[in-house]
Amino acid sequence: MRQLRIARHEMQQRFADRLGVSRPTLGRMESGDPGVSIGAWVKALELLDRLDEFDLLLAPGENLFEKYEQESAPRRKRVSRKLG
Template identity: 50%
Template sequence: MPKTARALQQLPPATQAAIEKLGADLAVARLRRKESLKTWAQRMGVSIPTLQRLEAGDPGVGIGIVATALWLIQRDGELGMLAAPEHDRGAIEMDVREAVALGKARAQAAAVARLSAERGKA
């Protein structure tokens, strides 16, 4: 039996639940299309056990396999936006904090320069 990567063993519970929901949703999509495990697996280019692992929410299933399953149900186009920088709230918040700090530093430097200029005139 292959070793499970430590990262997969340490998945946050909400992330594991989301992966399991994705697998279950993909199973529903297959069943609604009246596709058998065998046919769906052949269309994906994977084995039936791999498809079963995907549908069970196994986090060890490769992202390429997940992407192929999403392609079969015409939902793969959304993959490109999952980690798009313009939607990265954490990074955006960091950028805003840095911009605020820079603005404060510039305002303070301008105030010091004005005071120096006023003292030079006196």
């Protein structure tokens, strides 16, 4: 997002004002902080003419339900063989 803003010759404070967020929040967005509200991300995509890429924001990197099921599934334990 930072590269797109800079390519448009837009200063960080001005872009933050247009987004309706503080400059530190814009900085967090530009560094990829997932804690920023989805509304701010949608507005940023709109201002950058990239609203068609909205689905990329929601694309999960991993299925958390599958991960939980795998972690909570019982694991087989090997029985040690004692020689003797």
